[in-house]
Amino acid sequence: MLRVGLTGGIGAGKSTVANRLAEHGAVVVDSDRIAREVVEPGTPGLATLVAAFGTEVLAGDGSLDRQALAARAFAGEESRRRLNGILHPLIGQRTAELMSAAAEDAVLVHDVPLLVENDLAPAYHLVVVVDAPVEVRVRRLVEARGMTEDDARARIRAQAAEEQRRAVADVWLDNGGREDVVLAEVDALWADRLVPFEANLRLRKPRPPASPVLSAYDSSWPLQAERRLARLRQLAGARLVRADHIGSTAVPGLPAKDVLDLQLTVSTLDDADALAEALADAGFPRREGDWADDPQGGDTPWPKRLHVGADPKRAVNLHVRSTETPAWRLALLFRDWIRAHPDERDSYAAVKQQLAREHAADGTIEHYADEKQSWVNEAFVRAEAWAEESSWKP
Numbered sequence: 001m002l003r004v005g006l007t008g009g010i011g012a013g014k015s016t017v018a019n020r021l022a023e024h025g026a027v028v029v030d031s032d033r034i035a036r037e038v039v040e041p042g043t044p045g046l047a048t049l050v051a052a053f054g055t056e057v058l059a060g061d062g063s064l065d066r067q068a069l070a071a072r073a074f075a076g077e078e079s080r081r082r083l084n085g086i087l088h089p090l091i092g093q094r095t096a097e098l099m100s101a102a103a104e105d106a107v108l109v110h111d112v113p114l115l116v117e118n119d120l121a122p123a124y125h126l127v128v129v130v131d132a133p134v135e136v137r138v139r140r141l142v143e144a145r146g147m148t149e150d151d152a153r154a155r156i157r158a159q160a161a162e163e164q165r166r167a168v169a170d171v172w173l174d175n176g177g178r179e180d181v182v183l184a185e186v187d188a189l190w191a192d193r194l195v196p197f198e199a200n201l202r203l204r205k206p207r208p209p210a211s212p213v214l215s216a217y218d219s220s221w222p223l224q225a226e227r228r229l230a231r232l233r234q235l236a237g238a239r240l241v242r243a244d245h246i247g248s249t250a251v252p253g254l255p256a257k258d259v260l261d262l263q264l265t266v267s268t269l270d271d272a273d274a275l276a277e278a279l280a281d282a283g284f285p286r287r288e289g290d291w292a293d294d295p296q297g298g299d300t301p302w303p304k305r306l307h308v309g310a311d312p313k314r315a316v317n318l319h320v321r322s323t324e325t326p327a328w329r330l331a332l333l334f335r336d337w338i339r340a341h342p343d344e345r346d347s348y349a350a351v352k353q354q355l356a357r358e359h360a361a362d363g364t365i366e367h368y369a370d371e372k373q374s375w376v377n378e379a380f381v382r383a384e385a386w387a388e389e390s391s392w393k394p
Helices: 014-026 033-035 044-053 065-072 075-102 134-145 150-156 162-168 179-203 221-239 269-281 326-342 342-358 367-391
Strands: 002-008 025-032 107-111 128-129 169-176 240-246 259-267 289-291 304-308 316-322
Touching: 002 014, 002 150, 002 179, 002 367, 014 128, 025 033, 025 075, 025 240, 033 075, 044 065, 044 075, 044 289, 065 075, 075 289, 107 179, 107 316, 128 162, 128 221, 134 259, 150 240, 162 221, 221 240, 221 259, 221 269, 240 326, 259 269, 259 326, 269 289, 316 326, 326 342, 326 367, 342 367
Parallel strands: 002 107, 002 128, 025 107, 128 169, 259 316
Antiparallel strands: 240 259, 289 304, 304 316
């Protein structure tokens, strides 16, 4: 199933987005609701809290007095760890139960207030962040929740900063204005991205071919790449030698197709094959066929595996190469060499632009890529000389 992490600061209006996604058919798993459920009267969770912190944490009707619990549990580091040791396993178990009950073709939205603070972003296919200006959030907290202004601002300051949330956000929803505006954005997100993403993921559907279209360099490309690399590093685990952003989108100032090229380096192609199904589940289905890099100074092609991104709004080529051939190293050398030589970057840009014009009606990038490779192969010789002179290492 497609796993979407939904988060946002207090007062941003995250529930507005979650409710709209539920109306569309998403399965919403609400972390805050689960945290309340596992300590309701009569639950083992509440009994464990009473045993740990005393009957003083109970209200008159036998329910949990959250303020009384906070006063005791946050009095020191040891008591806070005791509280987390009780609650986190219960919340995790109930979350897993709800997720496993969802259908295989579900769009599962996990509503997690502290997704950024707890470094959970790599666990999802997509992270959606709901935001609003601080003054709007303060007003909402004062008017809707009865907080004092000082308390509202303190709660906001205690959470992740905007730049931290932007670093993990695949989708950024500004909920600071009229509700109908953000609801329209959620409707478009559902129809144009989440539904086709789920289908691509389930059907292992590759990106359709298209003619080469170059875009001006986008300074957000490296951050977009890093978000996906974080997910891939977590998934690949011990089989991974390294994970890198390569290709034209990794070179500042170089025009490129709006396709992120990522590289996973593993020890053997057997390792690459062992990761194939997990990569597909993570949103990177494998392209069928035999894929290889041009051998430099030899006749036998250097085999690799090629996966592509299933997200319809973020094209990705994922090259899985082994250390059994030099191709992984050359991809890194070419990137670093061209970064260090603006004149070579500009020469490469001119070649790319000319070929893109010549093949604009092809409906595929195959001929564009084949013709461009001759320039790249010659550039490898110059790059190797630079590596020798500069003592470059990958």
